[in-house]
Amino acid sequence: MQTDRSQCGRGAAIDQLSDRDAMSAMLASHIAALESARSAIADISAAGALVARIVGAGGTVHYAAAGSSGLMALADACELPGTFQIPPGQIGIHMAGGVPTGGVMPGSTEDDREDAVRAARAVKENDVAIVVSASGTTPYALAFAEVARARGASVIGIANAANTALLEASDIAISLNTAPEVVEGSTRLAAGTAQKAALNMISTQAGVLLGHVHDGLMINLNPDNIKLRQRATDIVSRIAGVAADDADEALRRTGYNAKLATLVAAGADLSEAQALLTRNNGHLRACLHHIIPKTKNQNTTSIQGRNQ
Structure with missing residues (x-):
């Protein structure tokens, strides 16, 4: 056979x-x-x-x-x-x-x-x-x-x-x-x-x-549909530690650029965020080191002012 x-x-x-x-x-x-x-x-x-x-x-x-x-x-x-x-x-x-x-x-x-x-x-x-x-x-x-x-x-x-x-x-x-x-x-x-x-x-x-992933998240995704815009909102919210509404507002201000939006949501103004990304070759983690301490200080000052 x-x-x-x-x-x-x-x-x-x-x-x-x-x-x-x-x-x-x-x-x-x-x-x-x-x-x-x-x-x-x-x-x-x-x-x-x-x-x-x-x-x-x-x-x-x-x-x-x-x-x-x-x-x-x-x-x-x-x-x-x-x-x-x-x-x-x-x-x-x-x-x-x-x-x-x-x-x-x-x-x-x-x-x-x-x-x-x-x-x-x-x-x-x-x-x-x-x-x-x-x-x-x-x-x-x-x-x-x-x-x-x-x-x-x-x-x-x-x-x-x-x-x-x-x-x-x-x-x-x-x-x-x-x-x-x-x-x-x-x-x-x-x-x-x-x-x-x-x-x-x-x-x-x-x-x-290339710096397009941060904490396992697609930080440089192209949010060109409803699902991906929601994902971008979630990503910005999680990394910047802000509410979804604040993350969504930052995304709208930055043309749905999740990296820029994360920095803006964390406390940077748009021009500062753009400069940080350029200086750090698009790597978000290095940029966040520059602005998170400042944001925390600002929040502390604001809280102290309200308590006086």
Whole structure:
């Protein structure tokens, strides 16, 4: 009897399992995929620091990939303006064949080196390119990485196999050694899970290092809907230690800039808040050290005056 190669590494092929066992096998493969990132934490951390440095200096972070890897890269790139207000002009999205519409993603585009070469012409010296390929050998990804490096950019390579061409062409090589897929060759599964985790970790750490996270809160979010405006109010209220109404008023005065609003709510005037953020490279904690003692003194004086 011929043995199916898609054995999940745990016995029977997934299509020979009961529904419940199949679900368990899928979940186990995703958990194992996430664990594959653990051995790459040092490289993932270095990648986050590099992205922060490039973006902080005004450079662009380019995401380049094909197929399901491209979808993972696209998802991460599109979150940056909303979560951290990274300017869209500092984000490049390069997906083989373009961003798919209508649910169609032709597989042949991943072989188009010429398309990658054209796309990589947008890369400038002192930019950074995050290039993702499950196999580490995708022609589109390799060509983009090669051109980006030739143009003076740094390259972060993410692959689900060690010692691949993409990783060898990268300044920071992130190897996510995921096991064979439960559906052989379908890299949107475990490989995609590991890629998404690594990309999330890189971009989130970059946001932290850029000063866009304070006490675990998205202090530089873009509050462009009702839910996010309420979240901004909550963030300002919690950090500045003021009532929600006061936080909301500070947000309105600052054009819904949560960092500025926090400083204004804590006692700074608008020009002082702007100067503090500029002087401290947008890091709120350093700014608060300058104004909270003054605010407390003012409150003490006011209380004493009322008691006399």
